[in-house]
Amino acid sequence: MKVEINELVERYPILQQVMLKKPVLWENPDCKREQLTFPVKGVDQDIIEDATERLRRFKPLLQELFPELNETNGEIISPLTTIPNMKEVLQNFYNTKINGSILLKRDDLLPIAGSIKARGGFHEVLAFAETLALDHQLLQSKTDDYRQLSSEKSKALFKQYHICVGSTGNLGLSIGMISSSLGFNVTVHMSQDAKKWKKELLRHHGVKVVEYQSDYSVAVEKARNESEGDPKTYFVDDENSIKLFAGYSVAARELKNQLDELGIKVDDQHHLYVYLPCGVGGGPGGITYGLKSIFGKNVSCYFAEPIHSPCMLLGLLTKLHHQISVQDFQLDNLTEADGLAVGKPSKFVGELMEDLLNGIYTISDEELLSLEYALYDNEKIFLEPSALAGMKGPVHVSATKENSGSATHIVWATGGSLVPDSMKQSLLTKGKLCIKEEK
Ligand SMILES: *Cc1c(COP(=O)(O)O)cnc(C)c1O
Numbered sequence: 001m002k003v004e005i006n007e008l009v010e011r012y013p014i015l016q017q018v019m020l021k022k023p024v025l026w027e028n029p030d031c032k033r034e035q036l037t038f039p040v041k042g043v044d045q046d047i048i049e050d051a052t053e054r055l056r057r058f059k060p061l062l063q064e065l066f067p068e069l070n071e072t073n074g075e076i077i078s079p080l081t082t083i084p085n086m087k088e089v090l091q092n093f094y095n096t097k098i099n100g101s102i103l104l105k106r107d108d109l110l111p112i113a114g115s116i117k118a119r120g121g122f123h124e125v126l127a128f129a130e131t132l133a134l135d136h137q138l139l140q141s142k143t144d145d146y147r148q149l150s151s152e153k154s155k156a157l158f159k160q161y162h163i164c165v166g167s168t169g170n171l172g173l174s175i176g177m178i179s180s181s182l183g184f185n186v187t188v189h190m191s192q193d194a195k196k197w198k199k200e201l202l203r204h205h206g207v208k209v210v211e212y213q214s215d216y217s218v219a220v221e222k223a224r225n226e227s228e229g230d231p232k233t234y235f236v237d238d239e240n241s242i243k244l245f246a247g248y249s250v251a252a253r254e255l256k257n258q259l260d261e262l263g264i265k266v267d268d269q270h271h272l273y274v275y276l277p278c279g280v281g282g283g284p285g286g287i288t289y290g291l292k293s294i295f296g297k298n299v300s301c302y303f304a305e306p307i308h309s310p311c312m313l314l315g316l317l318t319k320l321h322h323q324i325s326v327q328d329f330q331l332d333n334l335t336e337a338d339g340l341a342v343g344k345p346s347k348f349v350g351e352l353m354e355d356l357l358n359g360i361y362t363i364s365d366e367e368l369l370s371l372e373y374a375l376y377d378n379e380k381i382f383l384e385p386s387a388l389a390g391m392k393g394p395v396h397v398s399a400t401k402e403n404s405g406s407a408t409h410i411v412w413a414t415g416g417s418l419v420p421d422s423m424k425q426s427l428l429t430k431g432k433l434c435i436k437e438e439k
Pocket residue numbers: 115116117170171277278279280281282283284285339340384386387414415416
């Protein structure tokens with residue numbers, strides 16, 4: 001389809017700012033609040049229960065495969081922590097007042113994959129392994145001991161199958177690590193943004209890595225082509241996968257339990273705001289879906305995207321979703337936030353978010369790096385640049401919403417624990433410079 005950019009800019013004036021790479025805040029006029037009902041656009045809440053149960057069945061096996069999961073008995077969960085100094089840092093940095101308290105959801109600490117992708121990625125590969133195991137009588141039923149799936153017999157079965165995926169880096173890490181540990185053959189098609197250390201780590205684990213000098217959409221296309229017509233190749237489709245989405249949605253229940261443990265209320269008087277970095281949309285979309293199913297109108301979810309890659313904003317605003325790309329708007333899709341360097345959003349997630357998402361804001365690389373340095377300097381927490389996108393959320397909300405003194409803001413930290421020390425140093429040095437230039 002041919003998109004008339006001029007017409008779109010006329011209809012949606014915010015696009016002028018977007019094309020000039022000015023950070024914007026967009027409130028979704030179609031977001032359903034009181035009127036929200038499930039299923040949303042045909043997607044039933046059962047997917048959350050189904051994924052929760054599947055991950056529970058696999059706990060013993062995961063614990064056996066990955067000793068680092070001993071602490072959580074095989075559960076893929078991350079801490080929710082306070083960041084006591086950041087509120088003041090943000091207030092000073094953006095010269096504004098923030099109401100309510102700010103918490104950090106540490107998906108950067110998720111085991112094995114070191115990012116939010118551990119949630120969706122593991123779930124999808126485990127679902128495929130489970131289906132194979134049941135079909136081939138390696139498991140008689142879903143109540144069997146799943147540790148049998150680490151046997152030589154199971155590995156011999158999984159070895160006959162091939163898993164492939166396109167990625168900017170982190171999804172590849174997640175899919176690669178879990179697939180190779182189960183014995184699958186696995187190929188990751190990496191976009192130009194993917195960091196060298198991520199490719200090296202995967203190769204070290206026996207994963208085949210194919211590199212492209214083009215962006216994420218091309219890497220996904222190549223992976224899709226590789227799988228076509230081959231019944232023994234399974235393609236993890238980051239642009240459309242309900243299994244990935246369901247895996248991410250489970251995080252909402254985890255968060256609910258953690259809020260309960262901390263005695264933090266979410267009700268008509270105590271609003272919850274959640275800020276999620278967005279690439280193709282599956283991760284933040286799944287979590288938003290899960291949170292809305294639990295908290296309804298008492299939670300507001302915002303996505304955060306780099307000014308160079310605002311694909312979900314373009315897709316949702318125009319409702320053209322994957323039919324348009326950031327390149328159509330003369331944006332280059334080049335950003336330090338490699339996990340968010342995506343030019344076209346997921347159609348499936350975009351359509352769901354029409355009803356669910358409260359808004360989207362964009363953020364510059366300079367802000368991401370400054371916030372990265374500030375978080376490290378004040379809280380001794382290191383995150384990868386993508387994972388800082390949510391940090392500006394409380395600034396936007398406090399500027400536009402009244403009565404949010406009793407609000408809780410959750411900044412979703414989506415990755416970073418596997419970044420090598422030398423890279424951490426160079427990112428922090430850049431961040432420190434950005435702060436100086438700001439001043
Ligand atoms: C992938 C990723 C995201 C966004 O997830 P999508 O499903 O692509 O929207 C955010 N942060 C990091 C660090 C990621 O790797």
